[in-house]
Amino acid sequence: MDSTSGLPTLAVVGATGAVGAVLLDLLSTRRDVYGEIRLVGSKESAGRTLRVRGRWAETVALTPEAFDGVDIAAFAVPARVAAEWAPVAVERGAVVVDGSGAFRLGPDVPLIVPEVNPDQVRERPRGIVASPGCTTLSMIVALGALHGRYGLRELVVASYEAASAAGRDGVDTLYAQLEKVGGDRALGNRAGDIRGVVGDLGPFPAPLALNVVPWTGAHASAGWTSGEMAVRDETREILGLPQLKVAATCVRVPVVTAHSVAVHAVFQERVEQREAQDVLARSPGVVLCDSPETHEFPTPSDVVGTDPIWAGRVRRSLDDPHALDLFLCGDNLRKGAALNTAQIAELVAAERAG
Amino acid sequence: MDSTSGLPTLAVVGATGAVGAVLLDLLSTRRDVYGEIRLVGSKESAGRTLRVRGRWAETVALTPEAFDGVDIAAFAVPARVAAEWAPVAVERGAVVVDGSGAFRLGPDVPLIVPEVNPDQVRERPRGIVASPGCTTLSMIVALGALHGRYGLRELVVASYEAASAAGRDGVDTLYAQLEKVGGDRALGNRAGDIRGVVGDLGPFPAPLALNVVPWTGAHASAGWTSGEMAVRDETREILGLPQLKVAATCVRVPVVTAHSVAVHAVFQERVEQREAQDVLARSPGVVLCDSPETHEFPTPSDVVGTDPIWAGRVRRSLDDPHALDLFLCGDNLRKGAALNTAQIAELVAAERAG
Numbered sequence: 161m162d163s164t165s166g167l168p169t170l171a172v173v174g175a176t177g178a179v180g181a182v183l184l185d186l187l188s189t190r191r192d193v194y195g196e197i198r199l200v201g202s203k204e205s206a207g208r209t210l211r212v213r214g215r216w217a218e219t220v221a222l223t224p225e226a227f228d229g230v231d232i233a234a235f236a237v238p239a240r241v242a243a244e245w246a247p248v249a250v251e252r253g254a255v256v257v258d259g260s261g262a263f264r265l266g267p268d269v270p271l272i273v274p275e276v277n278p279d280q281v282r283e284r285p286r287g288i289v290a291s292p293g294c295t296t297l298s299m300i301v302a303l304g305a306l307h308g309r310y311g312l313r314e315l316v317v318a319s320y321e322a323a324s325a326a327g328r329d330g331v332d333t334l335y336a337q338l339e340k341v342g343g344d345r346a347l348g349n350r351a352g353d354i355r356g357v358v359g360d361l362g363p364f365p366a367p368l369a370l371n372v373v374p375w376t377g378a379h380a381s382a383g384w385t386s387g388e389m390a391v392r393d394e395t396r397e398i399l400g401l402p403q404l405k406v407a408a409t410c411v412r413v414p415v416v417t418a419h420s421v422a423v424h425a426v427f428q429e430r431v432e433q434r435e436a437q438d439v440l441a442r443s444p445g446v447v448l449c450d451s452p453e454t455h456e457f458p459t460p461s462d463v464v465g466t467d468p469i470w471a472g473r474v475r476r477s478l479d480d481p482h483a484l485d486l487f488l489c490g491d492n493l494r495k496g497a498a499l500n501t502a503q504i505a506e507l508v509a510a511e512r513a514g
Numbered sequence: 515m516d517s518t519s520g521l522p523t524l525a526v527v528g529a530t531g532a533v534g535a536v537l538l539d540l541l542s543t544r545r546d547v548y549g550e551i552r553l554v555g556s557k558e559s560a561g562r563t564l565r566v567r568g569r570w571a572e573t574v575a576l577t578p579e580a581f582d583g584v585d586i587a588a589f590a591v592p593a594r595v596a597a598e599w600a601p602v603a604v605e606r607g608a609v610v611v612d613g614s615g616a617f618r619l620g621p622d623v624p625l626i627v628p629e630v631n632p633d634q635v636r637e638r639p640r641g642i643v644a645s646p647g648c649t650t651l652s653m654i655v656a657l658g659a660l661h662g663r664y665g666l667r668e669l670v671v672a673s674y675e676a677a678s679a680a681g682r683d684g685v686d687t688l689y690a691q692l693e694k695v696g697g698d699r700a701l702g703n704r705a706g707d708i709r710g711v712v713g714d715l716g717p718f719p720a721p722l723a724l725n726v727v728p729w730t731g732a733h734a735s736a737g738w739t740s741g742e743m744a745v746r747d748e749t750r751e752i753l754g755l756p757q758l759k760v761a762a763t764c765v766r767v768p769v770v771t772a773h774s775v776a777v778h779a780v781f782q783e784r785v786e787q788r789e790a791q792d793v794l795a796r797s798p799g800v801v802l803c804d805s806p807e808t809h810e811f812p813t814p815s816d817v818v819g820t821d822p823i824w825a826g827r828v829r830r831s832l833d834d835p836h837a838l839d840l841f842l843c844g845d846n847l848r849k850g851a852a853l854n855t856a857q858i859a860e861l862v863a864a865e866r867a868g
Binding site for chain 1: 668670672674685689692693696699701703704705706707708709719720721724725726727728729733736737738739746758759760761763765767768769770771774776778787804806807809811812813814815816817818819820826827828829830831832833834837839841
């Protein structure tokens with residue numbers, strides 16, 4: 161607690177990273193509910209000054225003492241760092257909001273999307289609240305709204321995931337590959353040509369420039385990837401539907417930032433196109449962008465840098481009056497990461513305030 | 515009929531186009547079953563010499579007389595040209611194999627995929643045989659094989675379609691846009707930035723470089739595109755399943771050539787992962803590329819320029835023992851267009867021969 165203002169102290173752990181940068185940007189533009197904001201980084205980044213809320217602040221090194229007096233610690237770091245340091249922050253008295261995958265779906269850790277299941281933030285026996293993965297966050301707010309009206313029964317999802325979800329290395333790799341393939345128009349006509357010239361694959365298991373890669377994360381089991389399993393398990397957990405049928409295929413595409421998903425959703429109730437569009441248009445955190453006659457639909461390059469999930473191509477399935485097909489886009493660094501973390505931290509701050 | 519050889523005369527209509535070029539390439543490498551091969555093009559391209567079967571041949575202008583003595587006329591032209599000229603070719607005695615959309619799903623015109631429904635090629639009251647669209651052709655050979663074993667009941671498809679399906683203009687547009695966005699790494703972080711710099715959208719309704727566009731074809735009805743309706747109607751027709759449930763979302767991606775599709779297929783029978791992989795591996799026209807532990811899966815850049823459909827990521831759905839999820843890639847200019855046309859023409863030639 162900040163002794164002057166009476167407002168909670170927030171620590172941003174990983175302030176100098178890609179998601180951390182977006183988080184600082186959001187803290188500067190959203191309602192200010194904090195006293196001190198403390199920037200925490202690796203030993204190497206300690207001493208770097210960053211701008212937050214219009215002022216420059218110095219990054220301190222990640223040590224146990226960095227959490228002294230901290231009420232809420234937002235973690236925007238790799239999972240192995242969060243796994244080690246979140247318990248330390250809790251021990252020093254902070255509530256941890258973890259954006260990494262370290263505690264997702266772990267026992268006694270609520271998985272929160274503030275538009276969908278805000279009340280569960282209070283049930284945190286370990287002092288840790290988790291934010292879901294970026295693929296789930298690209299669709300869950302819109303699906304939560306539709307579930308509220310029609311009752312979700314089954315989901316088939318195909319994703320179009322951006323390079324920045326693999327960090328700065330992902331973005332650098334995509335641009336470096338594009339430079340190598342962009343000039344030669346004979347490329348892309350023969351099998352393996354692109355693989356021969358792109359050079360470093362970076363964090364991806366195949367070339368990404370002028371290609372799509374049907375693989376995200378690690379191999380989980382029976383041919384499924386960890387990314388696909390996460391979409392299923394996180395969606396079930398957040399919506400409170402442990403039996404929900406989910407089949408996801410996760411694919412990386414040569415887009416810098418903003419994930420897209422093509423969703424086929426089957427409901428208990430019959431759906432109507434106009435009403436479903438209205439449900440989405442009225443939902444906080446969702447913008448409807450859906451006018452096929454004038455080619456209005458969301459695309460990653462049109463939604464990048466914005467907060468909401470954009471919904472378009474909403475149509476009732478031709479062969480099933482209980483099913484909707486739709487296309488969703490959202491910024492994987494904002495709602496897909498930093499924004500959801502910031503929103504969870506605000507829920508915790510509000511709870512402390514009153 | 516070629517009087518010397520006794521073999522049928524083939525006309526290639528649209529020999530100077532993008533698909534025509536691939537067709538000539540295929541005619542030079544596949545089994546030679548023709549006497550004369552006559553190249554037919556627009557008035558502007560008449561007189562151009564092109565190489566086929568190792569010899570140079572001169573393109574003749576598209577006139578009624580161009581079809582005199584022709585047994586089989588393969589059309590690789592826009593739909594409006596085929597609509598006008600296919601009946602002329604039939605009147606002059608040719609069997610037309612049409613790769614354009616002009617006669618697909620029309621009355622009394624069989625829609626043929628030689629690996630799936632070859633026998634229907636003989637039932638052609640109008641003298642015209644149609645080849646399906648490239649999105650359907652990206653998946654139908656693999657799905658036909660699985661249908662033969664398990665009995666297909668329902669399909670949910672999301673596509674990743676290449677620029678070259680929109681012709682040379684599509685490819686030129688993608689490269690021109692990539693040149694404009696490639697150098698500036700600040701681009702792609704703010705909404706609309708890319709739209710502001712890519713310049714000409716070409717045949718696409720939104721920027722394609724560093725983006726994906728959930729729209730192919732024209733608006734059909736109730737929010738569905740003509741591309742999505744075609745996947746449904748063509749699949750039903752080819753598999754002889756008029757009641758098949760199909761929900762497709764068609765999306766253009768910044769890939770030059772080779773379409774991909776993520777498929778969720780529900781069957782009458784229970785499926786087994788290993789057996790389904792075996793069914794695919796044994797199917798003519800399909801190559802299984804599926805070893806998740808070593809990151810083996812098909813990608814567009816690895817299959818471009820090859821004839822078969824490549825199948826990978828084959829897995830039984832976690833929540834439905836009757837459903838398979840898989841990822842398919844195929845060259846949209848080869849099996850997706852010229853190759854299927856060439857295969858149909860060979861069926862007709864074989865029929866005449868014996």
